[in-house]
Amino acid sequence: xxxxxxxxxxxxxxxxxxxxxxxxxxxxxxxxxxxxxxxxxxxxxxxxxxxxxxxxxxxxxxxxxxxxxxxxxxxxxxxxxxxxxxxxxxxxxxxxxxxxxxxxxxxxxxxxxxxxxxxxxxxxxxxxxxxxxxxxxxxxxxxxxxxxxxxxxxxxxxxxxxxxxxxxxxxxxxxxxxxxxxxxxxxxxxxxxxxxxxxxxxxxxxxxxxxxxxxxxxxxxxxxxxxxxxxxxxxxxxxxxxxxxxxxxxxxxxxxxxxxxxxxxxxxxxxxxxxxxxxxxxxxxxxxxxxxxxxxxxxxxxxxxxxxxxxxxxxxxxxxxxxxxxxxxxxxxxxxxxxxxxxxxxxxxxxxxxxxxxxxxx
Amino acid sequence: xxxxxxxxxxxxxxxxxxxxxxxxxxxxxxxxxxxxxxxxxxxxxxxxxxxxxxxxxxxxxxxxxxxxxxxxxxxxxxxxxxxxxxxxxxxxxxxxxxxxxxxxxxxxxxxxxxxxxxxxxxxxxxxxxxxxxxxxxxxxxxxxxxxxxxxxxxxxxxxxxxxxxxxxxxxxxxxxxxxxxxxxxxxxxxxxxxxxxxxxxxxxxxxxxxxxxxxxxxxxxxxxxxxxxxxxxxxxxxxxxxxxxxxxxxxxxxxxxxxxxxxxxxxxxxxxxxxxxxxxxxxxxxxxxxxxxxxxxxxxxxxxxxxxxxxxxxxxxxxxxxxxxxxxxxxxxxxxxxxxxxxxxxxxxxxxxxxx
Numbered sequence: 001x002x003x004x005x006x007x008x009x010x011x012x013x014x015x016x017x018x019x020x021x022x023x024x025x026x027x028x029x030x031x032x033x034x035x036x037x038x039x040x041x042x043x044x045x046x047x048x049x050x051x052x053x054x055x056x057x058x059x060x061x062x063x064x065x066x067x068x069x070x071x072x073x074x075x076x077x078x079x080x081x082x083x084x085x086x087x088x089x090x091x092x093x094x095x096x097x098x099x100x101x102x103x104x105x106x107x108x109x110x111x112x113x114x115x116x117x118x119x120x121x122x123x124x125x126x127x128x129x130x131x132x133x134x135x136x137x138x139x140x141x142x143x144x145x146x147x148x149x150x151x152x153x154x155x156x157x158x159x160x161x162x163x164x165x166x167x168x169x170x171x172x173x174x175x176x177x178x179x180x181x182x183x184x185x186x187x188x189x190x191x192x193x194x195x196x197x198x199x200x201x202x203x204x205x206x207x208x209x210x211x212x213x214x215x216x217x218x219x220x221x222x223x224x225x226x227x228x229x230x231x232x233x234x235x236x237x238x239x240x241x242x243x244x245x246x247x248x249x250x251x252x253x254x255x256x257x258x259x260x261x262x263x264x265x266x267x268x269x270x271x272x273x274x275x276x277x278x279x280x281x282x283x284x285x286x287x288x289x290x291x292x293x294x295x296x297x298x299x300x301x302x303x304x305x306x307x308x309x310x311x312x313x314x315x316x317x318x319x320x321x322x323x324x325x326x327x328x329x330x331x332x333x334x335x336x337x338x339x340x341x342x343x344x345x346x347x348x349x350x351x352x353x354x355x356x357x358x359x360x361x362x
Numbered sequence: 363x364x365x366x367x368x369x370x371x372x373x374x375x376x377x378x379x380x381x382x383x384x385x386x387x388x389x390x391x392x393x394x395x396x397x398x399x400x401x402x403x404x405x406x407x408x409x410x411x412x413x414x415x416x417x418x419x420x421x422x423x424x425x426x427x428x429x430x431x432x433x434x435x436x437x438x439x440x441x442x443x444x445x446x447x448x449x450x451x452x453x454x455x456x457x458x459x460x461x462x463x464x465x466x467x468x469x470x471x472x473x474x475x476x477x478x479x480x481x482x483x484x485x486x487x488x489x490x491x492x493x494x495x496x497x498x499x500x501x502x503x504x505x506x507x508x509x510x511x512x513x514x515x516x517x518x519x520x521x522x523x524x525x526x527x528x529x530x531x532x533x534x535x536x537x538x539x540x541x542x543x544x545x546x547x548x549x550x551x552x553x554x555x556x557x558x559x560x561x562x563x564x565x566x567x568x569x570x571x572x573x574x575x576x577x578x579x580x581x582x583x584x585x586x587x588x589x590x591x592x593x594x595x596x597x598x599x600x601x602x603x604x605x606x607x608x609x610x611x612x613x614x615x616x617x618x619x620x621x622x623x624x625x626x627x628x629x630x631x632x633x634x635x636x637x638x639x640x641x642x643x644x645x646x647x648x649x650x651x652x653x654x655x656x657x658x659x660x661x662x663x664x665x666x667x668x669x670x671x672x673x674x675x676x677x678x679x680x681x682x683x684x685x686x687x688x689x690x691x692x693x694x695x696x697x698x699x700x701x702x703x704x705x706x707x708x709x710x711x712x713x714x715x716x717x718x
Contacts (some may be wrong), residue, residue, distance in 0.1 A: 114479060115479045116479075131372070168530065168531075172682070172683065172686050175685075175686035175687070176685075176686055176687065176688045179688060240530075241534060242534045242535070242537055242538035242541070242682075243538070244537035244538050244539060245533055245534050245536075245537035245538065247537075248476075248537065255483070258482055258483040258484075258530075259482075259483045259484055259530060261484055266453070266482070267452065267482055269479075
């Protein structure tokens with residue numbers, strides 16, 4: 001009923017690294033510092049490491065589920081819960097992928113509007129970005145993988161400009177070390193989860209990986225690398241901003257680029273925002289691909305049709321979120337949904353699948 | 363080919379939404395902004411720009427726009443009415459505050475600069491003695507624009523005599539609990555722009571100013587440095603001068619019976635640049651010189667920190683350093699006035715110059 005893709009549509013195991021890493025580092029990194037510093041202050045970096053370790057645990061669980069099911073989430077749901085309940089859960093996942101795309105798209109659009117083109121209507125960039133993403137996704141999974149590889153490569157040089165804020169910073173801002181309560185750390189770790197969301201796309205593209213069981217280590221590398229990127233960004237931000245100043249800064253990472261002073265580029269943040277588009281694009285592409293693929297599997301319609309439907313859905317709902325407050329609310333809601341999905345649903349699925357497997361054997 | 367008409371349709375629809383283009387020759391880039399006090403409510407803004415007339419080898423001309431109003435954006439709107447080209451603020455490099463404006467608080471002006479995505483973070487904030495309009499109207503050098511000249515003078519001084527500061531540093535200190543901000547303090551003297559020292563702020567209000575000599579001590583305390591001259595009286599009105607090779611300051615803060623105590627140690631490595639007629643071949647003289655310089659630094663630094671405490675300002679971030687040692691709490695602000703300070707300095711001097 002749910003056939004596996006042919007080999008000429010699959011990608012090598014190590015591409016899992018790029019797919020997962022590019023999905024985890026997205027629009028959140030531009031302003032996550034403020035959110036986690038609110039609860040754990042100068043020790044929020046501990047929360048980043050803790051969140052990273054938890055993610056590794058969750059990726060481990062995901063691989064156990066997938067290796068047992070040997071197919072994507074829609075097929076696994078069908079096997080475990082049957083047609084109707086399984087279908088409901090699959091539909092939930094499709095909506096979840098779509099809403100991830102919505103958050104990324106809308107938040108990035110807000111950055112463009114505030115920083116670069118305040119006088120251009122929101123729908124223009126939403127439409128343009130979605131058209132570009134549509135064009136890539138229609139090319140199939142291999143094209144999406146390619147774009148996520150390029151996204152990671154294009155984004156890396158941005159790490160180099162961290163030198164400038166470091167030069168202007170005060171290392172003492174990080175002191176006193178470990179002066180943090182368990183409760184504060186818990187809050188900060190929770191806040192950090194939204195940024196690590198996205199590895200769940202694994203559930204959809206798993207059958208597209210050649211020798212998929214071998215790709216597990218690349219998924220761990222991806223999470224470790226994402227943690228590293230977040231950690232470096234956070235530490236540099238803390239060294240550069242005082243804690244009270246950070247509270248007033250919405251996009252701390254973007255504001256970091258304001259101090260960059262290159263001979264030929266006076267204002268680096270505009271360059272940074274443009275480069276960041278290539279980091280955002282794979283996020284949107286992978287999300288769209290996953291949602292449309294899910295619909296294609298669940299409802300047996302052509303992926304092209306489902307992709308168009310989802311693009312339209314995302315565009316229309318993105319237009320609804322007009323101002324900062326609504327975008328903030330959207331981010332909060334998605335962060336809650338994501339939290340429950342990865343912390344409760346994945347372990348739940350793991351346990352239920354294990355029980356069903358034993359039960360069927362006997 | 364079937365998709366071609368759709369593509370054209372999209373292109374046509376989107377081309378209507380392109381933002382207005384900004385061509386460098388057709389806009390007026392503001393490079394410096396000055397704030398002058400008019401009466402309690404209103405203030406005057408002076409915007410300095412450069413106009414390069416068309417043609418070959420033309421000298422850049424200094425353009426100045428002024429207007430009076432209640433908010434920066436409102437005044438900017440008015441300034442636009444006297445300019446032949448649209449005004450753009452993306453290249454503002456220095457913002458000047460007349461000291462009368464600064465005394466009333468500059469928060470409402472600063473807010474405009476930190477909020478605007480167009481403004482960089484490494485721009486200079488400067489407090490001036492005397493009208494900023496006059497400073498921006500004067501042509502100091504032939505080649506450079508006025509604002510560039512101001513930036514260069516301030517930059518050069520930040521290397522040698524006054525502590526480093528820009529918009530980001532100001533904001534960072536303004537928001538931080540255990541810090542108070544400061545700015546360079548300049549004035550116009552005849553046809554020259556002069557750095558007088560440092561203007562000290564409590565939150566966003568100007569409190570006092572420091573002389574150049576005091577500013578250098580503040581620089582010693584505030585940041586590690588590698589430049590600058592320090593002058594010490596030797597005896598009978600003779601002076602020796604040492605060049606700072608590198609220096610830094612260690613802070614130790616203790617709390618004893620509810621009272622805070624700060625122990626400062628200034629490490630200073632210097633080189634003799636003017637010996638004041640002393641025989642430098644003798645080891646004894648060098649040792650003596652180290653002692654004298656050390657004593658002089660201690661005395662001046664002690665006096666300066668006590669001055670800060672008396673004024674209730676904290677430009678060297680004693681509160682921030684207390685926070686780093688888990689000593690900052692509610693009591694800090696209350697007890698700041700009876701903070702006890704002890705300055706020590708460790709001076710190491712090497713003989714310098716190409717003669718003995």
